Structures are given as C-alpha cells and as structure tokens.
Amino acid sequence: MSLTDGDMATIWLTLRLATTVTILLLIFATPIAWWLARTHSWFKGPVSAIVALPLVLPPTVLGFYLLLAMGPNGPIGQFTQALGLGTLPFTFWGLVVASMVYSLPFVVQPIQNAIEAMGNRPLEVAATLGAGPIDRFFTVVLPLAKPGFMTASILGFAHTVGEFGIVLMIGGSIPGETRVVSVQIYDHVEALEYAQAHALSGVMIIFSFTVLLLLYTFQRKRKAVGMTYGR
Amino acid sequence: MKIKKWLGFILLSAITLSAVAKPVHIAVAANFSNTMQRLVTEFEKTSDYQISVSFGSSGKFYAQIKQGAPYELFFSADQVKPDALQTDGLVITASRFTYAIGRLAVWSARPDFVNKIEANLKHGAFNKLAIANPKLAPYGSATLEVLKHLGLIDVTRAKWVLGENIAQTYQFVSTGNADLGFIALSQLLGTNKAQHGSYWLVPDTMHHAIRQDVVLLRSAAKSQGAKAFLDFMHTDMARNIVTEFGYLTVNNQNVVHKI
Numbered sequence: 001m002s003l004t005d006g007d008m009a010t011i012w013l014t015l016r017l018a019t020t021v022t023i024l025l026l027i028f029a030t031p032i033a034w035w036l037a038r039t040h041s042w043f044k045g046p047v048s049a050i051v052a053l054p055l056v057l058p059p060t061v062l063g064f065y066l067l068l069a070m071g072p073n074g075p076i077g078q079f080t081q082a083l084g085l086g087t088l089p090f091t092f093w094g095l096v097v098a099s100m101v102y103s104l105p106f107v108v109q110p111i112q113n114a115i116e117a118m119g120n121r122p123l124e125v126a127a128t129l130g131a132g133p134i135d136r137f138f139t140v141v142l143p144l145a146k147p148g149f150m151t152a153s154i155l156g157f158a159h160t161v162g163e164f165g166i167v168l169m170i171g172g173s174i175p176g177e178t179r180v181v182s183v184q185i186y187d188h189v190e191a192l193e194y195a196q197a198h199a200l201s202g203v204m205i206i207f208s209f210t211v212l213l214l215l216y217t218f219q220r221k222r223k224a225v226g227m228t229y230g231r
Numbered sequence: 232m233k234i235k236k237w238l239g240f241i242l243l244s245a246i247t248l249s250a251v252a253k254p255v256h257i258a259v260a261a262n263f264s265n266t267m268q269r270l271v272t273e274f275e276k277t278s279d280y281q282i283s284v285s286f287g288s289s290g291k292f293y294a295q296i297k298q299g300a301p302y303e304l305f306f307s308a309d310q311v312k313p314d315a316l317q318t319d320g321l322v323i324t325a326s327r328f329t330y331a332i333g334r335l336a337v338w339s340a341r342p343d344f345v346n347k348i349e350a351n352l353k354h355g356a357f358n359k360l361a362i363a364n365p366k367l368a369p370y371g372s373a374t375l376e377v378l379k380h381l382g383l384i385d386v387t388r389a390k391w392v393l394g395e396n397i398a399q400t401y402q403f404v405s406t407g408n409a410d411l412g413f414i415a416l417s418q419l420l421g422t423n424k425a426q427h428g429s430y431w432l433v434p435d436t437m438h439h440a441i442r443q444d445v446v447l448l449r450s451a452a453k454s455q456g457a458k459a460f461l462d463f464m465h466t467d468m469a470r471n472i473v474t475e476f477g478y479l480t481v482n483n484q485n486v487v488h489k490i
Contacts, residue, residue: 064402071408089408090359090392172392172403173364190290190367190395192315 007200009176010184017092017180018160021099025107025156026149028100033111034141052105059102063169066098070170090172095180098170099160106155114148115141151215158211161204254281255456256301258292260308260443262370262397263331265421266476267306273472274463280456288396290367296321296448303451304460306330306443308397309369313444326447330464331478333441334416335373340404340428344411348431352411355386361403361412364393370400373438374413380437404428416477435479443478 036048054062069076070088077087088094122144126136142149164182171178173187181204188197259267264286271282285302292305293312297319307313316322337348344351351357363371371393378384394400397415404412419430445464451457463469470480
C-alpha cells in the first residue's frame with residue numbers, strides 16, 4: 001500500500017471537511033432536534049419529513065439541485081452574491097453547506113431521540129429549583145442527552161467522510177479545495193489506476209470499520225438513552 | 232376462422248417476441264448518447280435486430296467488461312480503453328475502428344459573451360473555466376493541449392473546475408456556475424441548446440484528434456446482431472448522422488487532410 005501526496009491531500013481535506021461539518025451541524029441541528037422532541041405543533045410531521053429527506057433522495061439529485069440553487073441564478077447563489085461572498089459551488093464552504101444538508105438527519109435524529117427519552121420531568125424539577133432555560137439546557141439537557149450527542153457526532157462525521165454523489169456534482173475536483181477521498185478513489189478507478197484505488201479504499205475501509213466499532217462498543221458499554229440509533 | 236385468427240396472432244407474437252427477446256446490448260460513452268439514440272432509431276427502422284443501449288463512462292465500462300458484463304459492442308470515448316481490452320484479449324481486434332472523432336468547443340451560457348468567447352478566454356474575462364478532467368476524459372486532455380497551444384495554462388489554472396466527464400463539464404456551464412467551458416461540439420448540436428449563449432469551435436489543429444473507437448467483444452464474436460450494427464456504422468447514412476451531430480468521421484477527416 002502506497003499513498004501518493006495527492007492521496008494524502010485528499011485525506012486531510014476530507015478530515016477537515018468532516019470536522020467542520022460536524023461542529024456546525026451540532027450547533028445547527030440541536031435547536032431543531034430540541035424543537036422536534038418537545039413540540040406538539042402540527043408542523044412536527046412536515047419538519048421531520050424535510051429533515052429526513054436526504055436519507056431518501058439520491059445524492060446526485062440533491063447535488064444537481066444544490067448546484068442550481070447555489071449557482072449565480074439560484075436563490076442561494078443570489079443571496080451569497082448579495083452578501084458579497086460570490087457563489088458557493090467549487091469551494092470548500094460550498095461542500096460544507098451541501099454536506100450539512102446531506103448529513104442533517106444523522107445528527108438531528110439521535111439528539112431528538114435522546115431528548116425525547118429524557119422526558120419532561122428533569123426539566124420541570126430544574127425549573128422549580130429556579131434554573132432558567134439556558135441554565136437548564138447546559139446543566140440538565142446536555143449531560144443527560146450526552147450519549148445522543150456522541151452518536152450524532154460520530155454518525156455525522158462518518159457520513160460526511162463517505163459522501164460522494166453531492167461532492168461530485170458541486171465540487172469540480174479542485175485539489176486541496178474540493179477533491180475529497182471518495183472523488184479521488186473514483187478518479188483512480190476511472191483512470192484504470194486500480195492499485196492506487198485499492199490502497200485508498202483500504203484506508204477508507206479501515207477507518208469506517210474503526211469508527212463504527214467505536215460507536216457500537218460505546219453503545220454496549222453504556223446502555224444509555226438515545227444510544228441505540230442505527231441498530 | 233376464429234382459430235386461424237388466433238393462430239396468426241400467436242405466431243405473430245412469437246415472431247415479435249423472438250425479435251424482442253434478444254436485443255443487442257451495447258455500451259456507449261456518454262458523450263455519444265444523443266448521436267447513438269438517433270443512430271439506433273435509424274438502424275431499427277430497417278433491421279430485425281433491436282439495440283439495447285447503456286450509456287456511461289468508458290472507465291466504468293472497461294471495469295465491467297473485464298468482470299464479464301454482457302455487452303456485445305463497446306463504443307469507447309477514447310482509444311485507451313479499447314487498447315487495454317485488446318491487451319486483455321477480450322475483443323475481436325479486426326472489428327475495431329474509429330467511429331467518431333470529437334470536436335472541442337468553448338461554450339458560454341451567458342448571452343453577453345456572444346462573439347467574444349475567444350477574446351474572453353484569452354483575456355481571462357471569466358469567473359471559472361470548466362474543463363473535463365484531463366486524467367479521465369479524452370476531451371480533457373485535448374483541452375489541455377489547446378490551452379498549452381494558446382499559452383494559457385498557467386494563467387487560467389486557478390480558475391479551472393474539473394468535470395468528471397464532458398457531460399458534467401457541460402452541466403457546470405449550463406447551470407451558470409462557470410462562465411466558460413471546453414465541451415464537445417456534439418453536446419451543443421445534439422440538444423439544440425446552443426440557442427442560449429454562444430460557442431467558439433476550437434480549430435482541430437490545436438489538439439490531437441479525439442478518436443473514439445468501437446470494439447466487438449470476444450464474448451459476442453458470433454452475434455449476428457452486433458455485426459449488423461457494426462456494418463450499419465460503416466454506411467454513409469450512419470456517417471452522415473455522426474457528422475451532423477458535430478463529430479468528424481475517419482473519411483471526412485482524411486478529406487480535410489488531403490486538402
């Protein structure tokens with residue numbers, strides 16, 4: 001197994017992308033998960049369905065419409081241009097936005113499950129003891145739903161690493177910017193460079209197995225709320 | 232009377248079914264899809280054989296054929312994959328020929344680029360330049376040669392976005408995400424989408440000929456249908472369709488060279 005400098009660059013880029021997406025998704029998905037777990041609103045059904053859509057839609061379909069939406073004539077593209085940011089396709093931050101859409105259900109659902117499993121009781125008790133909403137979130141929700149957040153982080157990270165169709169559609173395969181591991185493997189296969197494809201795929205398999213092994217070992221050790229997602 | 236009618240019906244459906252039951256499976260490079268659809272339509276008008284076409288990238292087809300995919304003919308986007316299959320002993324060498332020679336065009340979907348494509352390319356008046364990945368696509372390596380010929384490689388490199396194939400390169404331009412792109416002329420002529428925007432036909436002296444070869448696979452050596460379709464590809468009618476869709480054929484390329 002020998003990896004070229006180009007292969008290594010794609011590995012680092014992929015790790016940087018997955019880390020950025022995971023952190024941003026935890027910030028962005030937590031309020032959604034919180035609302036979905038606690039609301040009795042009529043909107044709960046439609047919002048849940050929208051959050052889960054990326055599970056069902058083919059990535060190339062998502063990618064194509066993101067390419068249109070983020071392009072100079074699309075709504076997102078018009079918005080980013082108005083902000084003076086230019087357009088998102090072919091940039092690292094374009095991949096970040098697209099990956100957030102794609103991995104959203106994998107982060108929202110475990111957190112939502114954990115909060116639902118926790119129930120209202122701890123929050124009510126905390127409230128009678130005089131804790132405000134923000135205080136309650138950091139001292140009650142976060143510790144109790146921690147396993148859900150762990151699962152969400154691992155799945156969000158792993159799912160972004162494994163992303164391919166969307167990146168292919170909006171990335172443009174720019175070294176160090178949008179050429180991630182999955183695209184590099186595809187390029188190797190298309191160019192009939194099977195030995196290099198095998199080497200990089202080997203790294204991917206070992207990585208994915210390790211991540212999932214960690215996740216399931218962790219779940220077995222602590223049979224806590226919200227940790228059974230993905231079984 | 233009734234029984235005769237029924238017998239006739241059964242006989243007819245049996246004949247139709249036997250013709251339908253064994254279609255000729257062919258694998259065709261994605262850049263040739265519009266042209267191939269038209270060719271198949273014309274072929275089936277006069278032939279008893281049905282053609283079942285799979286479109287995709289030549290690299291994937293190569294991998295699939297090596298693993299025993301049930302294709303009978305392989306219309307590659309280049310000569311590299313037919314060469315490799317020949318080395319692997321998977322094709323009938325005598326069957327091989329260049330069915331089309333691709334032409335490059337620089338295209339913009341922007342209406343205000345009309346008639347200025349060439350100048351804009353040279354003066355760097357564009358946000359992104361979409362090109363097919365030179366490592367994967369023959370149109371991509373030809374694009375590099377053109378840029379080299381124009382002395383624009385280093386100037387434009389920072390603005391390159393790479394499509395995995397010529398279809399994706401087209402998509403980057405048509406969605407407005409790249410102002411300019413090197414695409415196949417056939418993509419503009421075949422789909423009549425050239426009405427919006429404009430293109431500059433790259434002189435074919437600026438790059439090596441993008442020769443696309445077809446091969447008959449050894450596993451289909453005895454297929455009469457595949458041979459019939461190959462014969463059809465050699466007819467003037469087929470050649471005219473190929474030319475009409477923006478390719479050159481070996482014959483009219485020779486003519487160009489003689490002049």
